[in-house]
Amino acid sequence: MKISKISIAFLFISTTFSLFSQPNTYAKGDEGSIQIGNLDVPFLRVSQTSGNKIVGSIYLNEEWEQGTITDFTNKKKVKLLARFNAYHNEIEILKEKNIIALYPAKGIDVFLNGKKFIPLKLDNKKKPIFAEILVNGKHNLYKVYDINIKKAPTDAKLLNIESVDRVVITSDLYFQEENGNVSKLPSNKKSIKQKLPSSFLDIAKKEKLSLKKEDDLVMLFSLVNSQ
Structure with a gap:
């Protein structure tokens, strides 16, 4: 599977990509290796169908920042430019001019923007995601991000107010029960x-x-x- 060559501009186009069916392995010098794959289906702008402007972001921080990926299995660390996509719960990586996604494999964590993200499998998700780990121990506490799209009023123009659709990042807390299951708080x-x-x-x-x-x-x- 070839790595998707997706520019930032194309992150807001409705195009379907095959995700992680066969993750690639990207090695960084002698520091270790990580699995990568294509980005998930890009975020479909509400304004494409509503004709409205859109404000807000699907990223906790749109700017690329250095993230540290720790591979506990091989006791290695990889440092790359990355950002967190709250819509797909993905860690996006900037490799040269390409944007790729880090595969949420077991045994890794990512320190980014002062937060630590780990792979997590939830019953309501088809694939593993990255969630922020707030407390790590016998009883883990996680923060799972999502987005909420607040559409502009249908009569905005009649009311002489700006027709703007807003993207707001939301979150829910999940915890690990005594039986090992992860449940929403x-x-x-x-x-x-x-x-x-x-x-x-x-x-x-x-x-x-x-x-x-x-x-x-x-x-x-x-x-x-x-x-």
């Missing part, structure tokens, strides 16, 4: 209490931690893992 407090083991709730009450705040949940999972 509910959004309301009552459901969270039903989902988490009693040991979590006891610590949260003792430490006065909110089950609705991400920082408090990170602290909670860290405390549980330290026991």
